[in-house]
Amino acid sequence: MEYIHQNFDVNFKYGVHFSSHLFDPANTCLSAFLESRADAAFQKKLLVILDGGVAAAHPGLPDQITRYLSAVRGFQPAPEIITISGGESVKNDLPLVFSLVDAIDKYGIDRHSYVIGIGGGSLLDLVGFVAAISHRGVKHIRIPTTVLSQNDSGVGVKNGVNYKGKKNFLGSFAPPSAVFNDSHFLTTLDSRDWRSGMVEAVKVALIRDTAFFEWIEEKAVALTSGDMPGMQYLIFRCAELHVAHIGGGGDPFESGSSRPLDFGHWSAHKLEQLTSFSLRHGEAVAIGIALDSVYSFLLGWLDEASMYRIISVLKNMQLPVWHPLLEKQDGRPSPVVAGLEEFREHLGGRLTISLLKAIGTGAETHHMDLDLLYAAADICKKLQ
Amino acid sequence: MEYIHQNFDVNFKYGVHFSSHLFDPANTCLSAFLESRADAAFQKKLLVILDGGVAAAHPGLPDQITRYLSAVRGFQPAPEIITISGGESVKNDLPLVFSLVDAIDKYGIDRHSYVIGIGGGSLLDLVGFVAAISHRGVKHIRIPTTVLSQNDSGVGVKNGVNYKGKKNFLGSFAPPSAVFNDSHFLTTLDSRDWRSGMVEAVKVALIRDTAFFEWIEEKAVALTSGDMPGMQYLIFRCAELHVAHIGGGGDPFESGSSRPLDFGHWSAHKLEQLTSFSLRHGEAVAIGIALDSVYSFLLGWLDEASMYRIISVLKNMQLPVWHPLLEKQDGRPSPVVAGLEEFREHLGGRLTISLLKAIGTGAETHHMDLDLLYAAADICKKLQ
Known part of the structure; x- marks a missing residue:
């Protein structure tokens, strides 16, 4: 019997950055990361998916994000920031998974572009899953906004959504491209x-x-x-x-x-x-x-x-x-x-x-x- | 600004085995592979998803598969073999993706168990995707039955299904645990x-x-x-x-x-x-x-x-x-x-x-x- 042996390693690396007021124009933590990944030959795209609870606690945040990302050289943000609710219930919503996949399609997010999730662990689990299954994996950046997601789930390599009441039944292992922990988001936690x-x-x-x-x-x-x-x-x-x-x-x-x-x-x-x-x-x-x-x-x-x-x-x-x-x-x-x-x-x-x-x-x-x-x-x- | 650097390699390996009449009781190619992966502490499970065209061309194949897998030590086959149609159209059927996920749930296929896809490249792409997203990835074995899948897609690391008319819009990279190319299946190709x-x-x-x-x-x-x-x-x-x-x-x-x-x-x-x-x-x-x-x-x-x-x-x-x-x-x-x-x-x-x-x-x-x-x-x- 003939036999072919396949054997290879895939390297995964990413940084977990600690900062505050990430979207302040003077804060170059995120923009420097992105610009280091720019390619002179073409524009890369950015799609932000934001936790509605975070948006409510930080009025003006969506505008601030838009202004910040528009100034990043080599990148073109999608014309809208998608705001969804946070919390565990967001992981029970299969139609939402597909509406986010549709947004990746609509805004032309390809395998060189980035989806940026901003929110608690549940939102990041959902966004990571959507990114992992679209185009066989588009890049994603995590911006965890809670103590729990900043110290645990947000810095790890798992994603997932619940299915028919079973926790994380659908999901994968897909390391993020980078994680940015912003301590300012912690100030509005209950x-x-x-x-x-x-x-x-x-x-x-x-x-x-x-x-x-x-x-x-x-x-x-x-x-x-x-x-x-x-x-x-x-x-x-x-x-x-x-x-x-x-x-x-x-x-x-x-x-x-x-x-x-x-x-x-x-x-x-x-x-x-x-x-x-x-x-x-x-x-x-x-x-x-x-x-x-x-x-x-x-x-x-x-x-x-x-x-x-x-x-x-x-x-x-x-x-x-x-x-x-x-x-x-x-x-x-x-x-x-x-x-x-x-x-x-x-x-x-x-x-x-x-x-x-x-x-x-x-x-x-x-x-x-x-x-x-x-x-x-x-x-x-x-x-x- | 503080910073943590994550960096690790994941090793992937699998064999591509060449044989004929894989499910003949005298052929130990597949059973030897499985038994080498058995664990004395518990039974692992097997779920077979079979191309209906292959089943039609090889009468008696499902019974032969059932008898063969039932004799493998340390493994317990699911009580049914799932037969679905093959060809590109099978990749356009999102409800089918979820019905196969449901079967993984119903038959308790966990991360130590195996899903076995038998069919052409399209069926294998679908089955690989279902396995990749269930429980953050259950193991899968590919048994390609066409020239094209035996020499190309079936021995690779990609899976995928079409979404809203876009080829392979949903999918991932998920190497199989093993591939078994059975030349006997080629005898009934048109x-x-x-x-x-x-x-x-x-x-x-x-x-x-x-x-x-x-x-x-x-x-x-x-x-x-x-x-x-x-x-x-x-x-x-x-x-x-x-x-x-x-x-x-x-x-x-x-x-x-x-x-x-x-x-x-x-x-x-x-x-x-x-x-x-x-x-x-x-x-x-x-x-x-x-x-x-x-x-x-x-x-x-x-x-x-x-x-x-x-x-x-x-x-x-x-x-x-x-x-x-x-x-x-x-x-x-x-x-x-x-x-x-x-x-x-x-x-x-x-x-x-x-x-x-x-x-x-x-x-x-x-x-x-x-x-x-x-x-x-x-x-x-x-x-x-």
Whole structure:
């Protein structure tokens, strides 16, 4: 039997830039990036898709964006900025996916041109998916506007939309061309978004970086009260750890079952869905971190003092550490606990759950003891 | 301004296997591949999507596939084989995309499981796209059944479907896990598909491999008459050259404008569309190769004798070298020639057209002289 072997590497690189007031004419962060990608032989195009919530919180922003981009040499912005709503619900709207594909067609966005998404993680997930499937992938730039998207999802390589109620059922891995984190957008976040976005930093510190956890622990109250320089450092270090994991972890496109960055997330995804997203993602993850930290303690992996420190940090951030759906309901299993099997199906293959051996050291298990899990939930209830 | 740099490589590898009677229980080519990917900890799943034309030409094939896959250790085939029509029209059916996504959901095809497409290039393009966007990419195996898909599209890394009449507007780059070329499927091809599929071998020989062109030249009449061992060598060498170009050309996911493998294709895509696909892809490419070879001669790049040899090979394969749509229509431009600008838009950026410096040596131009192009079309008309 004859055989041909194909084997090649594809290199992906992008920068995560940190700035403020990106569309101020004096700020050359974005324009310098674009101009470095210009081609003397032809004009490249730009299409902006903007979160309506961000537009409402920053009056005049669309005009400012238009003026800014019109001045970039070698680029031609589309004649309109497309404004859509943000939040998780934007990922449930398949007709919207196709209306954005239509805009890419209408405005002649080709494989040398850029789609720029400005908004929270959900909008960026949607825009990234639309860009990834149009013309076999047009370039996209992410401008995340929330704590959560600036420190986690916005700096990563995934996109996706929900399909028939299944979270991220449609999506792909498609690294952005660049990410621009603008701290000014954080000033108009509501308090729940500000606070809950910090939980991904707690998560990544717990599995990777003891010193960062200790810094967060010391600053938790100040951060929660609105300390902006503190928040900027938290976002930078959290983004840096996420970027390092994706690029250095050996499996950027997640071909295996291991998802260390999903610590605290198996129950969080289910809680978000069961509460119809009335829980913020970060609030659900706070509960998930509390549950899996206490479970790690009951398993004998994590010492008791560390467990209490973790719960304290979350409470100092005014985040929940327990939810009634973690309990058995009239003798029937907790619907969150029942979601373990769904999580296994989502990953495919063996159940793989991230737990803690110590603060700063994650570890994985392939088996969850349900009695121990209910006992952990009971401790979270008492500690809330 | 702070900055984080992300930089990583993703490795892609897959084998292109050549066999015959793949689903014969005695043939271990496919089963050995699958069993090498089994995991003792859990069952992986298989979902087969089969071209209805292939099923009709090979009665009993679905049962044979079911028996074969049921015997593979570590894998569980879905309870049904999904049969859909083949041909270009299958790529115009967006509801079909979603019905196949639904099947992936229904049968629990996760990121460790495999979707197996069996059919011509269009079916494989559709199945590859469905696999690429489900669960951020489930694995897929290609079993191409035509000359064209076995020697060209089926061994590559692209997928796609048409959208609102635009060819491959939706799609991605997603290498298969493996390709299995089964020569037995070629025995039931009709004569037009058998002959026209060979043209991609002529194309790649012209731009890359003088000796292969000379071999094709010598064998053209025999190949056209149904020489199976000759066809097997033609497919192998053509696939090998395509695989080498994709893996070794430095741009497997086509981030630039250069498309050397698209020699003869700019006019072919337009001819297919203008004739509502009554011209086979290979027939349209034969015309495109003739046109661009004669144009290369008129430009002074290719010598006259080589030009005549190219036309002769195509004619010996009983393939067309001219079409009335290459002429001006009542004084208005030829609609094919007018398609040059559309081709530029498709690539984005500068117009980049592959031409010939010699048999075996491709070269690119960024400018097409329209008078010279009409003169070339006129010569093709006389030589037909």
